[in-house]
Amino acid sequence: MNPSSASSARVLVAALRASSGPLQAAPWLAAAAGFFLFPGYEPLATQIFVMILFAMSLDLLVGYAGIVTLGHAALFGCGAYTAGILALHGMTDPIATALCAMAAAAAVGLLSGSLMLKTKGLALLMLSLATTELLHEIANKAAFWTGGADGLQGISFGPVLGEFALDFRGRTAYVYSLAALFIVYLFLRALINSPFGWSLRGIRENDARMRALGCSVFSRRLAAYVIASALAGLAGALQAQTTQFVALDSLSFELSGNVLIMLILGGSGRLTGALIGVPVFMFAQDALAKQDPANWYLWQGLILIGLTLFAPGGILGICSRAWRALQRRGGP
Amino acid sequence: MTTVVTILFFGVAYGMILYLISVGLSVTMGLMGFINLAHGVFAMLGGYVTVTLMNRLGVPFFPSLAAACAAVTVLGFVLERGLYARLYGRSELDQVLFSMGLIFVAVAIARMVWGPLAQPIQLPDYLKGQTDVLGVSLPAYRITLVAFGAVVVGGLWLVFDRTLFGARIRAAVDNHDMAEAIGIDTSRLFAVTFGLGTGLAALGGGLGADVLAIVPSYPLLYIVYFLIVVAVGGLGSIKGPFIAALFIGLADTACKYAVPEAGAIFVFLLVYILLLWRPNGIISRSRADG
Numbered sequence: 001m002n003p004s005s006a007s008s009a010r011v012l013v014a015a016l017r018a019s020s021g022p023l024q025a026a027p028w029l030a031a032a033a034g035f036f037l038f039p040g041y042e043p044l045a046t047q048i049f050v051m052i053l054f055a056m057s058l059d060l061l062v063g064y065a066g067i068v069t070l071g072h073a074a075l076f077g078c079g080a081y082t083a084g085i086l087a088l089h090g091m092t093d094p095i096a097t098a099l100c101a102m103a104a105a106a107a108v109g110l111l112s113g114s115l116m117l118k119t120k121g122l123a124l125l126m127l128s129l130a131t132t133e134l135l136h137e138i139a140n141k142a143a144f145w146t147g148g149a150d151g152l153q154g155i156s157f158g159p160v161l162g163e164f165a166l167d168f169r170g171r172t173a174y175v176y177s178l179a180a181l182f183i184v185y186l187f188l189r190a191l192i193n194s195p196f197g198w199s200l201r202g203i204r205e206n207d208a209r210m211r212a213l214g215c216s217v218f219s220r221r222l223a224a225y226v227i228a229s230a231l232a233g234l235a236g237a238l239q240a241q242t243t244q245f246v247a248l249d250s251l252s253f254e255l256s257g258n259v260l261i262m263l264i265l266g267g268s269g270r271l272t273g274a275l276i277g278v279p280v281f282m283f284a285q286d287a288l289a290k291q292d293p294a295n296w297y298l299w300q301g302l303i304l305i306g307l308t309l310f311a312p313g314g315i316l317g318i319c320s321r322a323w324r325a326l327q328r329r330g331g332p
Numbered sequence: 333m334t335t336v337v338t339i340l341f342f343g344v345a346y347g348m349i350l351y352l353i354s355v356g357l358s359v360t361m362g363l364m365g366f367i368n369l370a371h372g373v374f375a376m377l378g379g380y381v382t383v384t385l386m387n388r389l390g391v392p393f394f395p396s397l398a399a400a401c402a403a404v405t406v407l408g409f410v411l412e413r414g415l416y417a418r419l420y421g422r423s424e425l426d427q428v429l430f431s432m433g434l435i436f437v438a439v440a441i442a443r444m445v446w447g448p449l450a451q452p453i454q455l456p457d458y459l460k461g462q463t464d465v466l467g468v469s470l471p472a473y474r475i476t477l478v479a480f481g482a483v484v485v486g487g488l489w490l491v492f493d494r495t496l497f498g499a500r501i502r503a504a505v506d507n508h509d510m511a512e513a514i515g516i517d518t519s520r521l522f523a524v525t526f527g528l529g530t531g532l533a534a535l536g537g538g539l540g541a542d543v544l545a546i547v548p549s550y551p552l553l554y555i556v557y558f559l560i561v562v563a564v565g566g567l568g569s570i571k572g573p574f575i576a577a578l579f580i581g582l583a584d585t586a587c588k589y590a591v592p593e594a595g596a597i598f599v600f601l602l603v604y605i606l607l608l609w610r611p612n613g614i615i616s617r618s619r620a621d622g
Contacts, residue, residue: 068425115608121424122367123611126563127604133556134600141595254552257432264429294548298440304433308426309418 009329027275031178035171042170043242048279049177050238053184055263055274057231062260063269064192065224066204067117070256071128072232074112074135077251079105079233084152084246085145092158094166094176098237105233106226108135113225117218129253136251152246166241173242180238184231188271191227200224261304267316276315337468339586345474347581348481349543352536354561355488355573356529362505362568364420364522367427370434371533372551372558376442378404378534379546383451393456401535408530412523435551442548453541473542480539484532485574492570501525505568564606566613575614 034045054076061067079101086097116127139146146152159165164172191197199220202210207217240246249255258281266277289296311318357371381400385391391399419430455473462469492498504511504518512518537546544554557580565576580599587598606614 062425068428070428115604119607119611122361122563122567123607125367125424125428126559127607129556129559130600130603130607134597134604137595137597137600141593141597253556261429261432264425268425292443294440294443296440297436297443301433301436301438301440304429304436305415308422308430308433309415312426 009326013327024272027272028182035174035178042174044282046170046173046177046242047239048282049174049181050235050242051259051262051282052274052278053177053181053238054232054235055259055266055278056181056184056188056271057228057235058259058263059268059271059274060188060192060200060224060228060231062263063271063273064197064204065200065221067221067225068125069128070125070253070260071112071130071132072228072259073251073253073255074128074132075105075109075229075232076236076239076255076259077132077135077139077246078108079236080240080246080250081139081146081152081236082233083157083237083240084155087155087157087240088152092156093162094157094160094241097157098180098234098241101237101240102230102233105236106230109226109229109232110222113222113229117221117225129256132251132253132256136248136253139248139251146246146248149248151248152240155240155244155246157241157244166244170242177238177242180234184234185271188231192271196220196223261300264307265303265314267314270316273314273316280315334468335589337466338470339589340582341468341470341478342474343582343585344578345477345481345581346543346585347578348477349536349540350557350561350581351574351577352481352484352539353533354558354565354577355570356526356532357558358562358565358567358569358573359501359505360522360526360529361562363501363508363525364416366416366420367424368416368431369428369555369559370431370438370551371530372555373435373438374404374408374530374533375537375540375544375554375558376438376546376548376550377407378537379453379541379544379550380442380446380451381534382538383453383541383546384446387451387454393459397535397538400538401531404534405527405531409523409527411530412526416526417519417522435555438551439548442550446548448548450545450547451541453546455542477539477543484535485570488570560603562613564603564610564613566610569613572614 031045031049034041038045054072057075058069058072061069061072082101082104083097086092086100091097091100112127112131116124116131119127140148142148143150157166160172160176164176166172166176192200199210199215202213202215203217203220211217236250239250262277262281263274264277265281266273266275284299285296288299307314313320353372353375356374357368360366361368378397378400381403382393382396385396385399386393415430415434419427459473459476461472463472463475464470465475492501500511500516500521503514504516504521508518537544537550544550547553561573561577561580564580565572565574580603583602584596584599587594588596591598
């Protein structure tokens with residue numbers, strides 16, 4: 001190898017290492033700066049924060065506990081409908097309704113999880129899919145409660161903390177959803193670095209060995225599922241509160257699929273994957289679906305096929321492979 | 333009495349369509365252990381080819397079906413060799429994502445070529461009317477569905493149980509490594525079986541075009557039903573999906589007739605119960621997921 005390129009690689013490696021702390025803070029600083037830099041884009045940014053939160057909750061299942069589910073939208077929709085229905089019946093405090101939505105989603109997660117986590121493979125996938133379809137059909141038919149196919153319209157929430165109104169400009173919604181996302185991120189980071197988080201990774205890698213070690217595999221997986229359910233419910237509640245609308249689509253297979261794709265696009269099992277994958281997905285969707293939705297479907301499909309064939313690990317997977325290659329060139 | 337016969341009949345006809353489309357999925361999933369969500373794509377393509385041949389070129393119904401079946405069989409074979417085979421043995425998640433990608437590409441292509449609206453099938457006159465069977469007037473189209481389905485079931489059973497090809501498939505489902513060790517070329521077997529399975533799906537899609545409307549979002553709309561038949565019926569078998577498809581067809585038709593306001597809720601509840609009771613399906617030959 002050419003000595004000058006080796007030394008420049010070494011400098012780059014050292015610089016990147018030194019900046020790894022600031023690098024972690026970068027997305028959050030960017031989000032905070034965005035509040036002042038891009039007025040007018042608050043609603044879009046809020047949508048992105050909500051989806052990131054949703055994708056992070058899925059990462060706990062897919063990336064850490066090794067539970068592949070096609071029914072994560074069931075819990076998102078459950079939270080969204082809970083918040084919306086409560087608001088229609090007079091309970092409009094955003095934080096209180098969000099907590100109720102989390103509790104409702106956790107309850108649904110506990111019930112469905114305790115049934116479906118007894119199975120694995122195809123049966124588990126199918127049960128997760130059947131849960132979403134079941135709730136979707138219930139929401140569709142119980143129009144008295146949910147508005148049916150038209151969705152839940154005309155909901156409005158009170159001010160956050162009794163002080164900041166969720167207005168049309170979306171300044172409050174921006175800060176409110178970003179704060180929720182940041183808290184969830186800190187919580188999940190602590191959770192995955194706790195002994196519980198490590199036992200989840202162990203179960204993902206080899207559940208038989210974890211069982212032999214005396215770990216209660218089923219109850220750990222169920223606990224992870226209930227936590228992820230509550231967080232997905234929170235994302236749903238935030239969606240309902242910031243858009244003042246709950247669509248029947250929030251319980252669809254398509255949403256379950258999309259959030260999985262966003263997560264995989266960024267890279268699962270690293271928590272930060274959602275921070276990359278969701279914005280990339282949503283901007284690409286916005287740009288490509290403008291002229292023709294078929295256009296977007298085509299690219300989404302091609303990207304998925306390309307990712308699975310050539311780049312498992314998503315965008316961050318590519319970055320970390322590049323990083324390791326750079327380290328090898330740059331030496332220790 | 334008439335109502336009961338009608339429900340039974342419509343349910344069986346619906347079940348036959350589900351069976352034709354799903355049986356290939358059951359066998360290929362049992363053979364290769366591949367979670368293929370994109371099977372509906374082949375049924376949709378079968379439907380589009382059939383409808384296009386009939387409406388634009390004036391080809392009669394049954395020759396169109398045969399052409400669709402043949403074309404999709406070849407396509408399935410090529411896709412298996414070119415793409416699917418690269419992902420055998422990869423994680424469940426990779427297979428799910430890959431097949432979702434295929435669905436999106438197929439939906440996009442269908443939308444670009446045929447537009448977003450449903451393609452109505454112009455049934456030939458002899459399939460349009462009603463025929464009296466045991467004093468009950470039934471649509472000729474659905475009688476054809478049931479008869480056709482019965483013939484295919486019989487044929488499949490003959491192939492699966494009575495031919496060397498069928499014995500090879502059964503051997504490979506039961507124990508892939510041992511089948512290979514005694515000289516069965518499993519990768520060729522996989523490709524041929526995959527092609528035949530997709531061809532059957534195309535047949536089901538074309539034949540059932542009046543039951544399951546041919547729209548670009550077809551693979552997304554009906555994916556649940558096809559997968560349910562396979563999951564409930566059990567992987568790698570042709571009998572299990574038959575029972576499951578008839579059951580789902582009958583249950584769905586009966587529930588939608590008896591309690592229309594509940595829609596498909598009962599069917600999904602039933603699926604839940606069945607899958608919890610027998611997670612590997614009613615009849616399972618596969619060892620991979622046992």
